[in-house]
Amino acid sequence: MSVEDVTPVTDAPVGRGAGDSTREPLIVLSGVQKHFGDLHVLRDIELTVHKGEVVVVLGPSGSGKSTLCRAINRLEPIDEGEITLDGVSLPLEGKALARLRADVGMVFQSFNLFAHKTILENITLGPIKVKKTKPAEAKERAMALLERVGVANQANKLPAQLSGGQQQRVAIARALAMQPKAILFDEPTSALDPEMVNEVLDVMISLAKEGMTMIVVTHEMGFARKAADRVIFMSDGQIVEEAGPEEFFTNPRSDRAKDFLGKILTH
């Protein structure tokens, strides 16, 4: 992870702004369609996320945000279209897919730490089994990552012994341990008690500052304002609007976005 991209201006997005064309595209979705039975959950999705870019995905419940994330690392197959990662089209099932999938980290709303493994084992499992890292080395790196997300003192506990905020920080460390090219966050703070939201957001903001490519489904406007290069607004499976965060929050163009912002701002 490089630190070149740090823009130390407070309140300005830490990246370089929307649609910076000088950057290389990392995740490209073109013509993506996805149905669940009769329900058309992703419609004509066109989206390019560049290296180092932070994209926040907003939209009402059921608009397809989770499905979008899950399609990107093929937890959910798509019906039509193409998704490429760093220029390589995602293969269908099998070993090749498993390997490519490790290049995109995923952080879930419900943490999903491996319940029967210690915090340390949660982090070393992927590097040892998928990347064939030597256990001692994997452990050393895992401890450094735990240190970084502030839960190193919990390394030998089981997930259920940690608070939600701690578990989610471990989940971020687990994703980082695979040295992914990008990380997808699907409502990472929605299941947390309010007092734990910031400890997770702080870790995410620092990742953004270090130049990690991130797609983040979240309704935390503070995070979007601080860290996002671009906001995408989804409704009924479509990308309805795309803008810089400040522009989106102060001056949404579509009625659906206005309506949505009206709802999340009033409570």
Add this chain to the structure above:
Amino acid sequence: MADFLTVLSEYDIAGAYWVNLKLTFFAGLFALVLGTILAMFRISPIPSLNLAGTAYVNILRNTPLTIIIVFGLAVLWPVLRVEFSEVFTVNFFWLGVVGLTVYHAAFFCEALRSGINTVPVGQAEAARAIGLPFLDSARLVIFPQAFRGAIAPLGNVVIALIKNTTVVAAGSVSEIATLMREMIENESNYVYPIFLTVAVGFVIIVVPVGMLATYLSRRLAVSR
């Protein structure tokens, strides 16, 4: 009473129970392995394996055990020439193990599936998301939790298996049901005490297994 004890001492009751325990051990071990493979088939992403697993379980689970054992004795050995040993009783012992294995594998599979249902889908998704292929996800993440969530039903299958080992009496393996029949034929004065003795023997074996399963299922429960 003293007379009855003398009668008892003329028969190798412990030896007969030991045969039932050996049948339980081998059939239980093989059936657990086969049942685990079947459970993997049933959750695998490959449709033909799903179908094979489902078909196996539904056929074997719904066939009476006696029919399977008799099939082994009357077809597997004499017709298909499956022979484990030249020694008659040893051969029948292993034919019995085969019959008990194929039957109880279906039940172990179902017990394991109930354990798999205790594992949230998020666990499998997280495993896939860090790049683990299906077999590794199953081996390292899903099954270790599924086993721990399935100890109580697995214990029930073991208990059923212990009792079902007596069905191989059909092949005159020298196990306890065979011995009981022999004793009752020879000692017609003691029919009820003989029956009680054998029944109590099973209680002594089965009750601790049930208690152990209950203890372990609490002890090893995965906290979430």
